Amino acid sequence: MNRSWIMRGAPGRWMLALGFFTVASVVLIIPLIVGVLWSLVDPDAGWFPPAIVPPSLSLANWRAMLAVPEIGQAFAMSFLIAPIVTALCAALALPTGYALGRRQLRARRTIELLVLAPIILPGIVLATGLGSMFIRLGLSHTVAGVVLVQTVVLLPFMIRIVAATFEGVPQDLIDAARNLGASPWPLARDVLIPLVRPGLFAGGLFTFIGSLEEFVLTFIVGMPYVQTLPVLLWAYLGGRSSIFTYAAVVTMVLLVPTIILMFVAERTLKQEYLAAGFGKV
Amino acid sequence: MARLELRDITKRFGRVAAADRVSVEVADGEFLTLLGPSGCGKTTTLRIIAGLVDPDEGEVLLDGVAVQHLPAHRRQTAMVFQSYALFPHMTVSENIGFGLRMRALSADLIRQRVGEALALVELEGLSDRYPRQLSGGQQQRVAVARAIVTRPKVLLFDEPLSNLDAKLRERLRLELRALQQRLGVTTVYVTHDQAEALALSDRVAVMFGGKVVEIGTPRQVYRTPRARVTAEFLGVTNFLDGQVAAVADGHCIVQTPLGMVEADAGLGVRMGEVVTLSFRPEDVRIGRYEGTAVTGRVLHASYLGSVTDYVVESGGITLRVHEAGGAARAPGEEITITLPATAAIVRGG
Ligand SMILES: Nc1ncnc2c1ncn2[C@@H]1O[C@H](COP(=O)(O)OP(=O)(O)OP(=O)(O)O)[C@@H](O)[C@H]1O
Ligand SMILES: [Mg+2]
Numbered sequence: 001m002n003r004s005w006i007m008r009g010a011p012g013r014w015m016l017a018l019g020f021f022t023v024a025s026v027v028l029i030i031p032l033i034v035g036v037l038w039s040l041v042d043p044d045a046g047w048f049p050p051a052i053v054p055p056s057l058s059l060a061n062w063r064a065m066l067a068v069p070e071i072g073q074a075f076a077m078s079f080l081i082a083p084i085v086t087a088l089c090a091a092l093a094l095p096t097g098y099a100l101g102r103r104q105l106r107a108r109r110t111i112e113l114l115v116l117a118p119i120i121l122p123g124i125v126l127a128t129g130l131g132s133m134f135i136r137l138g139l140s141h142t143v144a145g146v147v148l149v150q151t152v153v154l155l156p157f158m159i160r161i162v163a164a165t166f167e168g169v170p171q172d173l174i175d176a177a178r179n180l181g182a183s184p185w186p187l188a189r190d191v192l193i194p195l196v197r198p199g200l201f202a203g204g205l206f207t208f209i210g211s212l213e214e215f216v217l218t219f220i221v222g223m224p225y226v227q228t229l230p231v232l233l234w235a236y237l238g239g240r241s242s243i244f245t246y247a248a249v250v251t252m253v254l255l256v257p258t259i260i261l262m263f264v265a266e267r268t269l270k271q272e273y274l275a276a277g278f279g280k281v
Numbered sequence: 282m283a284r285l286e287l288r289d290i291t292k293r294f295g296r297v298a299a300a301d302r303v304s305v306e307v308a309d310g311e312f313l314t315l316l317g318p319s320g321c322g323k324t325t326t327l328r329i330i331a332g333l334v335d336p337d338e339g340e341v342l343l344d345g346v347a348v349q350h351l352p353a354h355r356r357q358t359a360m361v362f363q364s365y366a367l368f369p370h371m372t373v374s375e376n377i378g379f380g381l382r383m384r385a386l387s388a389d390l391i392r393q394r395v396g397e398a399l400a401l402v403e404l405e406g407l408s409d410r411y412p413r414q415l416s417g418g419q420q421q422r423v424a425v426a427r428a429i430v431t432r433p434k435v436l437l438f439d440e441p442l443s444n445l446d447a448k449l450r451e452r453l454r455l456e457l458r459a460l461q462q463r464l465g466v467t468t469v470y471v472t473h474d475q476a477e478a479l480a481l482s483d484r485v486a487v488m489f490g491g492k493v494v495e496i497g498t499p500r501q502v503y504r505t506p507r508a509r510v511t512a513e514f515l516g517v518t519n520f521l522d523g524q525v526a527a528v529a530d531g532h533c534i535v536q537t538p539l540g541m542v543e544a545d546a547g548l549g550v551r552m553g554e555v556v557t558l559s560f561r562p563e564d565v566r567i568g569r570y571e572g573t574a575v576t577g578r579v580l581h582a583s584y585l586g587s588v589t590d591y592v593v594e595s596g597g598i599t600l601r602v603h604e605a606g607g608a609a610r611a612p613g614e615e616i617t618i619t620l621p622a623t624a625a626i627v628r629g630g
Contacts, residue, residue, distance in 0.1 A: 019508075119386075144530075170364065172362045172363075172366035173366050173368060173369075175328075175331075175333050175353070175360075175362070175366065176360070176362060176366035176367075176368075177379070178332075178352075178353040178354050179331050179332075179333065179353055179354075179356075179358065179359065179360045179430060180335065180354075180359065180379050180383055180427070181355075181379035181380050181383035181384055181431065182354055182383050183352075183354050186489060187354075190379075190382075191368060194370045195368075195369070195370065225563045247292045276580070
């Protein structure tokens with residue numbers, strides 16, 4: 001009895017923690033360290049196998065990158081587009097999520113499929129299709145075009161999360177509010193929206209980060225005038241010769257705000273809300 | 282305060298008639314309970330009164346005025362939900378004040394009325410807590426306070442005590458009844474617990490399969506049920522078939538295999554008619570008394586604390602008999618039992 005508890009309980013937990021740590025270090029921590037190292041590589045010395053760490057470090061890459069206006073512009077562009085896309089997605093996802101989550105729609109399955117199509121379709125298929133459409137509509141090379149195209153691909157995720165949150169609101173709470181005299185607008189303002197706010201936050205966070213990281217469509221629609229951080233990153237990595245050092249700097253510029261955002265969000269939101277919101281996606 | 286009337290209320294969900302021509306009148310200040318098994322349509326009926334469900338047919342009248350076209354938020358009913366349905370993002374006092382805010386009362390008045398309601402349910406110290414920080418019993422009181430604070434015309438309860446333990450349930454039952462009488466508010470209460478229904482109500486409406494089969498005072502539905510299902514649902518009962526041998530001013534004598542039993546003849550029984558009698562285990566006495574006494578054998582005995590529950594066989598018929606007191610009779614023992622002085626005639630399958 002006692003033994004089996006030890007066997008099952010404690011080592012199980014340890015294994016889980018160990019597994020989690022391994023995965024986290026492979027996908028997060030090690031790339032992060034490598035990225036930091038690359039951005040600090042001394043351009044005169046370089047970094048070649050089999051050296052595990054660069055032979056000497058310097059801030060030369062940072063200085064070089066921050067000296068050109070490109071990176072600042074890309075940064076501004078990224079952080080201009082992301083909030084707009086997030087706000088647009090939130091505004092569109094709220095009513096759609098409500099309809100999908102709370103209404104007994106006859107065409108619900110079809111609508112769901114349509115809304116989710118951008119998630120299901122392979123990204124590159126979507127990208128070429130949407131890209132050529134946007135070009136024909138004259139929306140290419142504009143910030144508005146990039147905002148729109150990002151909204152199209154990110155909205156389904158937002159709707160998913162918001163709809164799931166709406167679905168999770170107990171009917172009794174809505175009935176109770178109506179019973180206590182809440183007409184539709186106060187019902188939405190005082191009960192429904194506060195109850196789905198965690199889902200809206202979680203979805204907003206996803207959307208914001210998704211917008212920061214979106215590359216394919218931003219590239220196709222925005223090129224060459226709208227340059228966000230990922231597009232700039234590609235410029236350093238996509239050519240014949242990959243400039244790892246500069247790319248690493250751009251990555252840091254992209255990554256650090258994202259991580260800060262995650263931390264802030266995690267602190268603002270209650271952990272349980274995050275878990276609930278993410279768990280249903 | 283108001284008089285509530287349901288007229289031929291029908292609501293179907295697909296093939297199921299959740300409410301089937303339900304007609305009930307609730308007098309001003311009366312406490313009426315809808316009692317019935319799970320799925321019989323109690324909640325549906327209650328939600329129709331609140332306007333949360335639209336009936337397919339029939340009318341809901343408040344003080345004689347049809348209200349079924351009014352949306353839920355204008356019905357002036359207040360409901361206490363089985364789940365309590367407290368708003369998780371609001372404190373206790375915000376929850377209680379919700380209905381008042383919706384009615385756009387002044388902040389001062391809201392504070393005062395919330396304070397009164399908190400005092401009424403004895404929760405003064407907890408006004409700033411969130412629902413998740415309360416025990417089940419406290420949540421229940423908040424739900425009650427939130428309902429009564431709006432001074433509704435009709436108070437509706439949907440199994441408000443079913444999530445509480447037995448002891449607390451009994452205490453809150455008494456408190457609810459006292460509160461309702463103090464406020465004098467017309468009340469419809471839904472439960473599937475017969476003891477709760479008997480203890481709380483002025484009248485009990487017994488529902489089966491969407492239909493109200495019987496309405497009466499707790500004594501009437503328990504002592505002299507008219508429907509077989511009522512007798513069965515309201516606790517343990519004995520059924521005994523027999524033939525009417527004599528009828529005289531409201532009473533009749535029924536010849537049963539165990540002997541003559543007097544019964545209430547309110548339903549217009551005819552001479553020679555075959556009827557089913559119903560009587561409670563506690564109406565059968567062990568020993569020879571005035572009335573029809575027969576001998577029988579104890580098949581099974583279970584000690585329930587306040588009474589001992591016996592299964593007794595007599596002339597091929599088994600009866601349930603409850604005896605108070607300490608006497609213990611073993612299975613196999615021969616005993617004499619006296620049939621009740623009066624029984625109820627019940628109808629229906
Ligand atoms: N929204 C609905 N859609 C379909 N069927 C429903 C709906 N609401 C209730 N029903 C059906 O109507 C019948 C009555 O349901 P109702 O909830 O009124 O029963 P109840 O007496 O309150 O039962 P319980 O004691 O279990 O709460 C049931 O057969 C139920 O399945
Ligand atoms: Mg119910």
